[in-house]
Amino acid sequence: MNVTLREGDEGDIGALMDVMENAFDPLFGEAWNAGQCLGILSLPDVWLTFAEAGDRxxxxxxxxxxxxxxxxxxxxxxxxxxxxxxxxxxxxRAVAIAVSKGAHRLLLEVRDGNQALDLYQGSGFSEIGRRRDYYRGSDGTTRDALTLARPIGDRFG
Structure with a gap:
């Protein structure tokens, strides 16, 4: 697939929320709302990257x-x-930007059982922790969050 990456900002909240709505199943309680996204985007050292295929x-x-x-x-x-x-x-792209900002490690949290775990593990992430009952889905069920890390930058290269 031919994909172009571009940096985004608060003005792209509509595109961000469109993808968020389609990508995250509300059953699991992982998606953020527009206010949360705009709040984090207003902080220093936060960056947003979009992937586009054609005009989509x-x-x-x-x-x-x-x-x-x-x-x-x-x-x-x-x-x-x-x-x-x-x-x-x-x-x-997140790794490259993080390294350019002086980061030595990239962290993330993901719901235990999320299909994206294969992507993360295949991209060099490994589990370093677990938060019990972190996600609460629309059905009231709680699910653990896994904390994953990937070494990046000069310290590990």
Whole structure:
């Protein structure tokens, strides 16, 4: 799939929310609302990257820098284009930007059982922790969050 990556900002909240609505099943309680996204985008050292195929936005990654570590806050890919390299491209862009900002490690949290675990593990992430009952779905069921890390930058290269 031919995908172009571009950086985004608060003005792209409509595109971000369109992908978010399609990519995250409300059953699991993982999606953010527009207010949460706008709030984090207003902070320093936060960046947003979009993946586009033609004139269609097919994914995004939202990340931030915390001292010498970066965190991948959200990664979303439209369901019909998953497994075509979009998620991996967004992760690698997040890594490149994080390294350029001085990060030595990229962290993320993901719901235990999420299909994206295969993508993350295949991209060099490994589990370093677990938060019990972190996600509460629309059905009231709680699910654990896994904390994953990937070493990046000079310290590990």
């Amino acid at each position: 936005t097919v994914g995004f990654a939202l990340s931030r820098l915390l001292v010498d570590e970066a965190e991948l806050l959200l990664l979303a890919v439209e369901p019909d284009v998953r497994c075509h390299g979009v998620g991996r491209a967004l992760i690698e």
